[in-house]
Amino acid sequence: MNELGGRLRAAREAAKVSLSKMAAKTHYSKTYLWQLENNQRVVRPEHVTAYSRALSVAVDALYGPPLDPLRLAHEWLVSDTPVAVHRKAGRRVGASLVHRLESRVIELRHLDDTVGGGDLSPLVQRELSDVAEVVNDGSYTELVGRRLRVVVGELAQLAGWVASDAGAYAQAQHAYLDGVSAAREAGDGALVGQLFSSLAYQLANVGDPADAQLLARSAVTGARRASPVVRTLLLERLAWASARARDREATRRALDEVDVAFERRTDDVPEPERVYWMSRDEIDVMAGRCLIELGDPVAAAPLLTAAIARYDEAHAREVALYRTWLAESYARAGELDAARAALAEAQGGSADVNSARLVRRMGEVELLILHR
Structure with a gap:
């Protein structure tokens, strides 16, 4: 995802289109486009679509590798959901659709590992709305109905999580409570x-x-x-x-x-x-965070350091969040140089992550270090 801005710039330059002309074609300002191309702003699906239309370049060519998670999210947004496909076929809701929906939840959940809530939330919300409509209006057996309600509950949990990550707290609470109702009905x-x-x-x-x-x-x-x-x-x-x-x-x-x-x-x-x-590492991270809250930052630092070292760097948001906690542990222990270095690593490794939660967290730690 760090390369996406560079690919947009390369496509524009290959088409011999200046930033000024690109601004006129896309209605984004020159400064905004420069920031996108130089990874100073998060490149989102709508930006890629704008470049694709302005330059007459295929979206696939701009996204690059087929496994790019942001590209995958974009493809899901512009394609039919399993429920939409099912509606066109006009069949009764059966086990095959439920199985596809259950698999879909898993795919979305794993996409959350690498795509920030700001980009993923609209996609999950759309899936949740579609499945909830099937539950309310569809015809199915008792067993299928129970499985459908579990899917709604799990999608609601994910919808709440990514909405919260995007800073939409009221929307997240609404999703969680709707999910509780579905999960209760499913037993x-x-x-x-x-x-x-x-x-x-x-x-x-x-x-x-x-x-x-x-x-x-x-x-x-x-x-x-x-x-x-x-x-x-x-x-x-x-x-x-x-x-x-x-x-x-x-x-x-x-x-x-x-x-x-x-x-x-x-x-x-x-x-x-x-x-x-x-995992054990997740447990250690939470223990470290709790120790910081309870006023024992020195004991927290080793737990956080060891867990971060073993974490998959592709999970940029989580790694960055955990580094902010490491930075806080150093700051509260009076090791300000180490705190600044940890925060800089968090900021540098997450420039393309569209997560309000991460932005808020980094701002909190930056203020803490500034006032120590």
Whole structure:
């Protein structure tokens, strides 16, 4: 994705079109276009489309490698959803459509690893609206209906997550609560718990931490039968909400329970795909973040450093977010040069990520370092 601006510039220069002429063709200013071409701004699907039309160049040629995640998101946005294809065929809703929708959720979820919420949110919202319409208006068996409602719940969880990443907090809350209704109708208590815990995570970050702690605790309590890794996630969210509420004892207790739950995972107990990303490194990152909130930044730094070193650099947003926490741990420990270096790495490695959450977080840490 770092090369996308350069490909736009190369296409324009190959067509012998100046920035001034390009501005007239696309209605973007010369300065804006220069920033896009030099990766000073995030290149989004609408920018690629504008260049494609102005230069009469195929979108594929501008995106480059076929596995570019932003290109994939753009292709999904301009293609029919599985539900739209099904409507044209006019068939009764059956297991084949549900299977395709279940696979689609997994693909979208993994796309979130590499595409920021600002770019992914419209796509997920469209998918969610389509599937919800099928649930409301379609004809299907009881089993198919239950699976469809789980798909709605999982899409709602993802829609809330990417909307929150994009800074659309009210939209995210609405999606989470709609997902709770669908998951309850499907009888999936673990999914209900994950939806509530996702909302609690948002509240802990941009709302009232006390409310977040109560909601996160309710999610854990209400999902007692959840699998070990799902329970690990719910407890992590409780630990974070408790840390944000400055409840030291509850945070320590939740972190201890996280370790116990994660160690109980076994091949004999299937885990839902939606927690595929949970790992020992993720647990260490959350522990480090909680330690910073509780005033122990020195103990947090080694946990964060080790986890970041093992993380996939293709997941630019997460790596950058974790580096901001490392920067904060250094800043609060008085190591300001190290803090600036960690923050610079976060900024340099995430220039193309369209994430309001990341921008807000980097701004917070930058202010912290400035005032130390």
